[in-house]
Amino acid sequence: MNPKDEKKQYGVEDVTGVPASEEAYSLEEILAEFGGSLEQTLLKEAEPPSAKSTPGEDCPPAPETGAPTAEASPRPAGEKASAPPPANPPPEEDRQDIPSVELDILDMALPKAPRPVTLEDMVGSTVDAVMEEASEPLLPPRRRGLFSRRPLEETEQLYGPPEPEPEPEPIGPEPELFQKAASCRTEFHRRRRLLPAAAVVSLAPTLLLVLERYGVTVPGWSGEPRRQTIVLLACLAVTALLCRHVFFKAVKLLARGRCTGELLIALSALVSAADCACRLAENRRTETMPYAAVSCLALTFALWGCAREGAGMYDTFRSASLDDEPPYLVTDTPQGACKQRGSVPGFYTAAMGDNGAVMWQAAFLPLVLAASVVFAGLSSLGQGRGDDFFLNWSAILAAGATFALPLGWGLAYGNLARHLQKAGCAVAGWSGAERISRRKKMILTDADLFPPGTIQLGGVKVFGEVLSVAVSHAASMARAAGSGLERLFDELLRSELGSYEEVSGFAFYEEGGWSGTIRGESILMGTASFMRKMDVRLPGDINLKTGLFLSVDRHLIAVFAVKYNASENVDFALRMMARSRIAPILAARDPNIVPELLRRKFHKGVKVEFPDLTARVALSEAEKDRGLPRALIFREGLLPYAETVVGSRRMCKAVRRCMAFSLLGSAVGTLLAFYLVFLGQYALLTPLALELFLLLWTLPVLLMVDWAGRY
Secondary structure (H helix, E strand, O other), X not given: OOHHHXXXXXXXXXXXXXXXXXXOOOXXXXXXXXXXXXXXXXXXXXXOOOOOOOOOOOOOOOOOOOOOOOOOOOOOOOOOOOOOOOOOOOOHHHHOOOOHHHHXXXXXHOOOOOOOOOHHXXXXXXXXXXXXXXXXXXXXXXXXXXXXXXXXXXXXXXXXXXXXXXXXXXXXXXXXXHHHHHHHHHHHXXXXXXXXXXXXXXXXXXXXXXHHHOOOOOOOOOOOHHHHHHHXXXXXXXXXXXXXXXXXXXXXXXXXXXXXXXXXXXXXXXXXXXXXXXXXXXXXXXXOOOOHHHHHHHHXXXXXXXXXXXXXXXXXXXXXXXXXXXXXXXXXXXXXXXXXXXXXXXXXXXXOOOOHHXXXXXXXXXXXXXXXXXXXXXXXXXXXXXXXXXXXXXXXXXXXXXXXXXXXXXXXXXXHHHHHHHHOEEEOHHHHHHHHOOOOEEEEOHHHHOOOOOEEEEEEEEOOOOHHHHHHHHHHXXXXXXXXXXXXXXXXXXXXXXXXXXOEEEEEEOOOXXXXXXXXXEEEEEOHHHHHHOOOOOOOOOOOOOEEEEEEOOEEEEEEEEEEOOOHHHHHHHHXXXXXXXXXXXXXXXXXXXXXXXXXXXXXXXXXXXXXXXXXXXXXXXXXXXXXXXXXXXXXXXXXXXXXXXXXXXXXXXXXXXXXXXXXXXXXXXXXXXXXXXXXXXXXXXXXXXXXXXXXXXXXXXXXXXXXXXX
């Protein structure tokens, strides 16, 4: 269908007068006919409404749905587009002859004339479109279901950001350790001198109560309530004076926000004294024996715990002050305890920190203290017996302030410090003991398992080389490796009048050997299996389980027969570690020191962790660092090192168990005393019965703290 036929279909005649064969169309006209490109659409939308339009650009509004238009109706392939309107439209009088309907249809059917677009307009519209797209808010990512078929995206980073290094613990100003040892010694002797007198005075009321319980008449005591109260109050005052260090410690810890057993015991003594005063005032208080005898015994046990803690601090600082540069220290690493070169700064700060017993008590005992006040009010004021408030409070508080609370830490730490002082070691209080025993692992090196004197040279065989040259190469390789064989080959090198060589390109091998370059020659040194894997031919008549082979340029030049002797102290230390379930980590650089060798030389039950070569070398390098001292060691060998770690672990375990048991006893005693005083059953809650109850809860604690020092 040609354009004329199309116009006739719509009832429009050709008014252009241009033959169809002579019609020519530009690219812009064709694009305008089919809707234009995306850029032109954007430009038209961005064009301001005030801009002037070119002639022929005005068109009526779009017709209703269903009206055919030239732009919307599809055109068959190969059909020519209708002719565009002329550039100069006919005069107005000429267009009057054309019906208005026909003009509207003609305007709708004819395409719009293209408008020229400048480069500035195109760039401006593009920039505006990009800015509008960037200003749109980003939608949250669509959550994917569990069985989504969308392919996973690779989000793993090959090299993650480096973790920030942990900040070192602050070390404040520290006094000289010998001065601290002298002050601890003075304080310990003061407490120890007061302890026997306090024990005698505190046992006097208990003895009188026992005699009265079994019907023995005591002149001036039996049947005299007022005299009994005066005697009890006097004994309590004298005991409190002798045990004044308990009050000092309680106030000192309270100033730091710590509620401990010493505070409850001191407060129990004050409440018992107030109850004695109420009984002497002859008010309507219930006629029963005050609980001052229980408070006297509690003060004595608290003084005993303070004295043992002072003895432990004295033994610790006395050992630590032996040398400003101790041979070794024990510090904590992510892998376990590690023995390093000695350094004193930081030991005092760690030793003076809060212990585990104080932290446990500070979290639990405030509840016991608050509960005792509430229970005393409920059992007295709540029942209309206001005069029994101090009586009930003294009973409940005495039952809650058990004798075992001040003993768990003092006795356990005192026993450990005394044991380590005899072994030439010192541990930095709870902080040091808990840090080095937390991982239950110990890093052991060549010198720990086979100290100097236990490795001997059984013989040397040379193949086509001078002995001094072979010994020089072997000593240089052992020195570059930093193994325990360095001292052995150093003595052999001195006897042969040799000298060390410079080793370059040194490397370790997982198969059990070393490699390096000396004067341009490739040196290999290691076990027989290592040599075979490195294609070094070995004689068939040599069978050494702990031999070292040396080759130059893949040719064997020397064989060293090395003998490893087991030390009794090392064997005892390994057995001790096995009993305490502390795993040794083998970080040896000697290719012969492997778990099979340890099982042959020591007891068959020895079990060690044997990491890969990279980890072993890194762990052995940690021995050369200088970390914060958690413990100090002044003797050589594995036994002092093992005693420090094993003893610290046993002490920490004993303190935790003692605290758990004593706090449980405190809770049980508080509830039981409240129940009895609420019912008014003072005949069942006598001072002797309460003392027996508290002593029974103290006996297991004494056994556990004694077990901490036996290993």
